[in-house]
Amino acid sequence: MVDVLWDEIQNLELGQDYPTLFIPNEAYVMVEDRNRLSLIARPLLPRVQNFNAVINALPRAWGLTAHVHGRILDATYVQLLFQTEIYLLSVQRREVWLFNNWFVASQRWEAAPSLNFVTTIDLWVQMRGIPILYVFEKTELEIAQELGEIISLDFHDATSTQIAYIRVRVRFGITDRLRFFQRITFESGETALIRFQYERLRRICSCFRFTHNLNYYPYRQRFQSIDRERAVFRDSVLRSSFNSQSQMTDSSLQVPLHPPPRVPSSGDAITSGIMRVLEVGESSRGVQDGESHNNMNLGESSKRKNLVILQRDKESRQHKQQETEQRMGGILKPPKKR
Known part of the structure; x- marks a missing residue:
């Protein structure tokens, strides 16, 4: 069965050997x-x-x-x-x-487009920082030719009304990197830093090209697997969360392995919110016994409190019973059964 299918695939006719279709000139004149x-x-x-x-x-x-x-x-x-x-x-x-x-x-539109069809873009560039002694048409052309092909120069000595910057129209390739500064040295030894400002330029990539942005950077090193790329992306998101205080939450920081050591103080018994009950002779005990008592957990404190309350009730009943015996001459009636 497999051999039959393979033979049929090899013998498929996809239309390459069909006769050429001729279209007369009247159809597209x-x-x-x-x-x-x-x-x-x-x-x-x-x-x-x-x-x-x-x-x-x-x-x-x-x-x-x-x-x-x-x-x-x-x-x-x-x-x-x-x-x-x-x-x-x-x-x-x-x-x-x-x-x-x-x-x-x-x-x-061109009937026979060339290989570089729609691969260039013409931009007006403002050249700023040229010393006033060197503001001349030939000087501007010498500087602008380092950027690209010069289309026109918007400067004339006889008619220009401002020289704060010189405008020149330059043709750039759409994949070229833009240049924003150029240091020049004149024959007299004077140096100047020329700044280029591109008109209508709104956005640009960090590599100074306008055919892509950072999110779709074509020169970035690609990862071998999509899982690796996703892991790096998640890591970058987490790193941005750590660096932003507005996005930081309680779960953003790691939980410490051990709690910090507790420093005992004399006011722990007051600030703990639990009433301390002193037994007989407990006030004469040392500071070490008091500190150990403060470190008892809540369950043991509650248990001790209940025992003390029961002991107080028992002592109160015995005291009342003794008073009753003295008042009645030492003869008491047996307690009622409950």
């Missing part, structure tokens, strides 16, 4: 003209950027809800089709766009 007015967008963090929400939110942010139609292409890209080229160009001029505080890279 209008496709290029329609897709020409579209943007191919790529959410950089799909785990927190729902694609259906992206194609609904972006046209609303552009103010073009009635003029843009969005659709999902696959697990990586979405397509946004515009009715006119004017709307398309106006959106491109205002890039880059965000959804859920993470970037959405976009590029105009």
